Amino acid sequence: MHRNRSRVDRRFRIGLTGFLAALALVSSALVAGVVLAAATDNGERKSQLGSVAYGPDLAELIDAFARVERSHDELPGDFAAALAATGDAQPGEDPARSRRLDLPGDKDAFLWPASGGVCYASAGPAGCIPTAILDANGVVLSTSSSSHSPTVKVFGLAKSGVETVELRLGNGNPPIVAEVSDNAVYVELQSDPLIAVWTNPDGTPGSQGGLVPRPG
Amino acid sequence: MRRLTARIRARTAALAAGAMLLAVAPALAHYAGFTGDVYQDNYVPSGQQRCIVGSSGCSAHSWSFISASDIGGANYMCSRAFAAGNHDYYDQHCGVDFVRHCTPGQNHSLNQLDCHDQDHNGRIHVGAYNGGPGTTIRMHGGY
Numbered sequence: 001m002h003r004n005r006s007r008v009d010r011r012f013r014i015g016l017t018g019f020l021a022a023l024a025l026v027s028s029a030l031v032a033g034v035v036l037a038a039a040t041d042n043g044e045r046k047s048q049l050g051s052v053a054y055g056p057d058l059a060e061l062i063d064a065f066a067r068v069e070r071s072h073d074e075l076p077g078d079f080a081a082a083l084a085a086t087g088d089a090q091p092g093e094d095p096a097r098s099r100r101l102d103l104p105g106d107k108d109a110f111l112w113p114a115s116g117g118v119c120y121a122s123a124g125p126a127g128c129i130p131t132a133i134l135d136a137n138g139v140v141l142s143t144s145s146s147s148h149s150p151t152v153k154v155f156g157l158a159k160s161g162v163e164t165v166e167l168r169l170g171n172g173n174p175p176i177v178a179e180v181s182d183n184a185v186y187v188e189l190q191s192d193p194l195i196a197v198w199t200n201p202d203g204t205p206g207s208q209g210g211l212v213p214r215p216g
Numbered sequence: 217m218r219r220l221t222a223r224i225r226a227r228t229a230a231l232a233a234g235a236m237l238l239a240v241a242p243a244l245a246h247y248a249g250f251t252g253d254v255y256q257d258n259y260v261p262s263g264q265q266r267c268i269v270g271s272s273g274c275s276a277h278s279w280s281f282i283s284a285s286d287i288g289g290a291n292y293m294c295s296r297a298f299a300a301g302n303h304d305y306y307d308q309h310c311g312v313d314f315v316r317h318c319t320p321g322q323n324h325s326l327n328q329l330d331c332h333d334q335d336h337n338g339r340i341h342v343g344a345y346n347g348g349p350g351t352t353i354r355m356h357g358g359y
Binding site: 082087090117125128130133140142143144146148208211212213215 | 281296
């Protein structure tokens with residue numbers, strides 16, 4: 001009887017040890033999972049909700065954020081209600097601190113800060129990009145296009161010091177050279193751009209291709 | 217011998233449980249994401265629906281507003297709108313990391329956020345294209 005109990009005790013201890021080992025591994029796995037998830041999914045960046053100062057990096061990259069706010073810098077429309085309705089405000093996104101960019105041809109666009117990024121709305125594309133990518137690439141382009149019109153709207157944000165962006169077209173026509181105005185370019189093309197090229201402030205070349213991927 | 221066998225079994229089971237969780241846990245943050253040209257999205261806020269165009273077609277709802285976010289990296293990608301009736305491709309907005317757009321002619325202002333609430337025939341279904349190295353896109357239909 002005593003021997004049996006001892007055997008049971010031993011099995012219980014072995015089981016308990018196994019359970020505790022499993023628990024430790026589970027905890028480690030979950031911690032590893034959370035860390036990996038944050039690293040691979042930008043989880044940290046995506047979870048930093050709340051208004052934050054946009055800091056000197058954005059003001060260094062884009063002159064509009066270094067100047068005093070003007071009355072017509074305000075983003076049109078009820079952006080607060082719209083952001084609340086969509087539920088997809090980006091971390092730290094703050095349209096109340098928008099800047100209006102004056103573009104050639106009486107066009108304009110708006111920028112506003114986000115945590116580690118900048119959001120934009122043009123007559124075509126809209127979205128948010130990480131400032132680190134703008135800093136590294138010099139120019140970041142976005143496009144809007146459709147199946148029912150040949151027009152491709154191109155909006156590009158350029159860090160201070162980039163002067164022009166050349167858009168090479170898919171129809172064989174001469175490239176379009178867009179002057180950077182107020183850190184931005186906005187162009188409406190009648191052909192898909194194949195690639196955009198520019199010269200960075202330090203003299204290095206920059207480029208961005210694959211701007212208009214077509215379905216099918 | 218029996219004790220040794222029992223001990224080995226217990227430790228093997230413990231290690232197997234831990235290893236299984238190690239393999240599964242990193243995927244949790246992807247919201248069981250998909251990779252490929254068109255993504256579906258499991259990010260569904262409480263009380264809302266999403267209509268996603270994917271390989272299996274589209275379900276029950278339509279939207280005027282789309283956003284798409286690359287939650288696996290900051291790649292060039294597009295939010296895509298498809299016709300609500302036949303799912304034909306309609307238009308797209310492409311950019312790095314995060315794009316949003318409103319069905320053409322449906323925004324109240326230059327602000328793409330400020331979009332009509334399905335008060336027009338141009339209602340759309342939602343899809344996305346990922347120009348990056350195959351990371352998870354979080355698609356979002358709104359209004």
